[in-house]
Amino acid sequence: MTESLSLRTARGAHRAGPVPGDDDTRQPSDAGSALLEQDQREANRFRRTVLVGRIAVAVVVLGAWQLASGRLVSEFFVSSPSEIVGRLVQLVGTGQLWPHLTQTLIEVGAGLLIGVPLGVALGVALGMSALLSGWLLPYVMALYSLPRVALAPLFIVWFGIGLLSKITMVVTMVLFVIFYNVYQGVRNIDQDLFDVARSFRANRWQTVRWIMLPSLVPWLVTALRLSIGIALIGAVIAELIAASSGLGYYIKLSSNLLDVTGVFAGLAVITAVAIVLDQALGYVERRVMRHHPEKQH
Amino acid sequence: MTESLSLRTARGAHRAGPVPGDDDTRQPSDAGSALLEQDQREANRFRRTVLVGRIAVAVVVLGAWQLASGRLVSEFFVSSPSEIVGRLVQLVGTGQLWPHLTQTLIEVGAGLLIGVPLGVALGVALGMSALLSGWLLPYVMALYSLPRVALAPLFIVWFGIGLLSKITMVVTMVLFVIFYNVYQGVRNIDQDLFDVARSFRANRWQTVRWIMLPSLVPWLVTALRLSIGIALIGAVIAELIAASSGLGYYIKLSSNLLDVTGVFAGLAVITAVAIVLDQALGYVERRVMRHHPEKQH
Amino acid sequence: SAEPGPPTIRVGLVCGGVGLAALAIDSGGLPDGLQAQKICFDSGSDAVQALVGGSIDAFVGAGEHVVDNRAKGLDVKGYAVVSEAPPYSLVSAAGSGVHGVGDLAGKSVAVTAPGSLSDTELQKATAEAGVPYSGLRVVGAGTGATMQAAIGKGGAAAGMVSDPLLTTMLQSGAFTLTWKPDFRYIALAVIAKPSWVNDNKPAMQAFLQALRATQDKANADLPSVLGAAKQQAPTLDPTTLRTVVAATIAQAPPKLTIDDGPYRDTTQVLTQVGQVQPDKVPSFTDAFDFSLLGPQ
Amino acid sequence: MTPKVAVRDLRVAYRTRTGRHLALDGADLSIGHGEFVALVGPSGCGKSTLLKVVAGLVERSGGDALIDGKPIDGPSAGVGMLFQNDALLPWRTVHENIRLPLQVAGGNRAEQDVRIRDLITTVGLDGFADYLPRQLSGGMRKRVALARTLAADPDLFLMDEPFGPLDALTRRRIGAEFLSLWETLGTSVLFVTHDVDEAITLADRVVVMSPAPGRVLTEFPVPLHRPRDVRELRFTPSFRDLHDAISDALVAPSEIA
Amino acid sequence: MTPKVAVRDLRVAYRTRTGRHLALDGADLSIGHGEFVALVGPSGCGKSTLLKVVAGLVERSGGDALIDGKPIDGPSAGVGMLFQNDALLPWRTVHENIRLPLQVAGGNRAEQDVRIRDLITTVGLDGFADYLPRQLSGGMRKRVALARTLAADPDLFLMDEPFGPLDALTRRRIGAEFLSLWETLGTSVLFVTHDVDEAITLADRVVVMSPAPGRVLTEFPVPLHRPRDVRELRFTPSFRDLHDAISDALVAPSEIA
Ligand SMILES: Nc1ncnc2c1ncn2[C@@H]1O[C@H](COP(=O)(O)OP(=O)(O)OP(=O)(O)O)[C@@H](O)[C@H]1O
Ligand SMILES: Nc1ncnc2c1ncn2[C@@H]1O[C@H](COP(=O)(O)OP(=O)(O)OP(=O)(O)O)[C@@H](O)[C@H]1O
Ligand SMILES: [Mg+2]
């Protein structure tokens, strides 16, 4: 029972099942092709199970929605998957989707490109200096908790109705999530590793690159994952307040027209973008983590 | 130079300065009162420096704002600290503030009470099961990245214009932040410690309590810190869309009346709430961390 | 103006629903090669801030924004009136027992947002009926589905609704009309900063002329603008759309110009509900300038 | 009678990024009830792996491993493992770290405290009850881990270099302490060490493993009567002979290689 | 001539939650240029602390510590520390862990690789270049740490139980390897060990520390000529005598206490 409590990423051997021994081949780094084949089989089986389950979840949820719509709940409030798909097909077919999509993607991309490094820098600085964090931390918290929606009009006044105000909005959303994770990550780095770097007289930049950043990887992964979602939210919020294109604009327009199908179609696109970005991040994570201690898939 | 790279929370002795030796007292756990007094002095000095700097930051920012307002920038856009303070005094004096404040606090409190345990449970479950996370993770990401602002109207349609829709909004904001941090935290727990617990045949619940939760403390702290801010934002967003009281309602009202001072007064109250909650969290953190390996202030 | 190339104008709108300005822009054929960009705002006050801050050039919104802001010393002016009918009516759920404003005393009433035009209208309605406004629980319930849900699910005894939802809701039979504004009010005006207009006369002129042309076209041949209207409200069925467009056109004053009668009505409402100090109310000629609309 | 522990033809192949790493390849071992077995072998030959298999922490890729005649399938009751790295809970004080197995067992806290204080004295850490692991020296941490294992009161001890980072004196003192404990309790012990002297001093039998991938090369019964006087022992001739024989066995395979 | 390392009346008091913990109280030590000094003492007496002070990682609370006559103030150039816990970077492979000091020094990667492969062979880890620390046994990790310190090519080695978790054979082999390296390079070494045999075999002088809070009790010059034959040494009578003397010195203070 407690066995299952060990991490799914438990060290290899936890999962190694008994296989018929073939004692004759005594190569130090090879345990026989039977074992390796079995590993391969297990890995494939696992991948299949994941895929099937994933599809099942989608089918069940969308199916329930489709069935409930118009029966249990008025279609006016929840639309239905088939209608939404129809709308999406139409949006793609007529080419209406692209300007909205690219607009939002540009805002998200630019916002992440600015917000992430800024957040990392701030997190490292405050994480390393007790004085700086003593001075600034309460204010960071204060700024973070400001509802950006309420500030949006000011953003428009300061940064115009164009891209700049939207990117700023995304940056202010992303910044804090990255900051807090990096800050906590910095404070959790193994002091012994710093000592090693110091004893080899690594300079500041080397210590950051070789000790700090690798130690921060798990924290950064979480932070980036949270950032993708929140960047999308930021862009959409900015577009809700004032815009002439973008997915948020499309959603707002649909919402004002009581076009729930349009709202859900817009949300579906955002969702798809989020999943794609997240999978991309997952891919990068696996590549980086390959060398990281704690986790390997 | 590299020296300053060692964490501010570096082990005690990193900071221990030379003091005159008093070799005659050879007590194993006491290093002489001169040293202890010096530590005390240093700690006090540090606390003073932090406080002074913190106040200085506030004074500079508010001062610049006050000076710029009406000179560099029209007061119509940025109001001014003195006006905002005046408004706050008035809001408190007339008792107008309390219903709004308590309304928002109730929403935030209830949302956190529901969202935090839910997020922890989800994070632990998905962090521990490769299958569950394989099935659900992409969808969690998808849900997380849905702009809640765009969903707010639907929440109101589904859950009414009362407390329920606001609490739901707060929960949906808080849930994901907690989830992602806990999830990553679970995946970063030292496998050796699980092995220890297993070898002593600790049951599932004991392993969670004695190994998992303490290991998650740094991740939970970040998650909670992020949650406070985001819960406030969630409550305000929900109130902006539909409400009859609450700080978001007050801000919306002021905004529609082009009363920027009122908007900032509302934001100031939110900020104050965030700082108070954050400080409370910091206090709890210090108490818990007292026994935690990495960090002590 | 010094600027070369075709005149451009950035117009702020509260989107959703059919409006004359949006019809003019969407039906194309703007005069003098005018480039007009629609920017959708969430609320009028956001747009006014953007206007004053220079992020947009013109805004089509409630006349109170002109009055309010001039009273505050901000330099904004109305250059045309697109609607002089207050848009919001009070609606209650059928069978709720609410028949008139008098039945609302002490109850929850939904407005789109506190401090917005619907709120102003509610204050006017209660004042007319002699019900103390302060005794109501005013709920901001947004527009569209949230408003409908607030009224339909009993979150509010009545709510302020505008077209096209108003028509739809009343047609459904589940809702009854509780109160309908019977006064004149500058509900939609083209607002801009005189300083900008001075520098960009051709653009403003072209835009206003486009509005006039659209108005004339619609009055002469309603179906000719339905295509553009369909763009703004693609989900409305043709008959409803036609009704809504006809109402929109009907609300616009002749030649988009008013005399000081409706202006006085408007300022009277605003002073009555305490939104503007009586002594701060700007004069009609100070607040509106119809000279750019062309020959009267 | 079935032995306490029986390991037959044990294979363990760790998963690595590129495939599998064979750590044990046909290891055989048996420990009788109440027997004290020392395990010596070159670094990386699979001693820790063997202990972890018996502890139920690492799965077999082949062969059998039984405790009391029952195949091992997860950690068994009554087995106490002392890890090579101390694996203390970094957020718990010395006192609370030692409490862990007692907490699992449940029972009165005050009684636990008494027991813990006793154990702290046994391992010579009086005055350090409230220290955190990172405030201790390497040897002190190991002693905490030892106390924790003792607290579990197992009837099979699996000890992975328990006295590694201890100075000779402390090592001998704690070794003697542990020996007399074992002599009164009659538990079984599997004990990994690098110190052949220590192996002979403590064990009934010394098992020598081959270089990686490990299998058991040979074993030596220790023909010394008990109770043993740890301090005097190493100067007896039979001790010297045994020492040389084991050292030779350890050297042999690598001399060939 | 100034000694390589001079420590006088050194006091270190660690900060703890409740106040200060005195780890060293008046320690004196000096290491000549090219001298090999072994440090032995009871667990927790402050050996690691002393090394860390010389490494510039822990600040003094009192007394002096100088390298080449200059007060220590942070890590000095040319000082190589091997930590008691191996302190490897967990995300780097064996090869990349060893690269660390070479990276700090900069220079050609290909040359670094050659050097690293050499060092991996020196510590007997051929075939494990691409393993991560957690895939290695305790002794193997220690050897990686040793290789990493060797890579830095310091002229003062500070080694905190470098051969702790190694079996006798590997230990002797690597010890001899290190000794011959030292004999050719003429660097200074401060070497913490529990193994009095090892201390005598390797060092020019064995320094014995008192129980906590540590100070230096006494020291023994090792009158054995070099180069030494590590395998034969321990059977000579002068070796035996020295061993007994040092063991007695280690026992003495605690016998009194
Ligand atoms: N998690 C793991 N993944 C892959 N290989 C591993 C893992 N753990 C150990 N190994 C390999 O298994 C072999 C045996 O390791 P083990 O720890 O059992 O050795 P040991 O005999 O205890 O050595 P030492 O005396 O140095 O502690 C080593 O070659 C090691 O690299
Ligand atoms: N960071 C720290 N905070 C507080 N006390 C510490 C800290 N590090 C070490 N100590 C204390 O200092 C004393 C000396 O520790 P040190 O690690 O120097 O001992 P040592 O001689 O290396 O012991 P061992 O041989 O067991 O490694 C111990 O009592 C220990 O508890
Ligand atoms: Mg081992």
Ligand SMILES: [Mg+2]
């Ligand atoms: Mg030590």
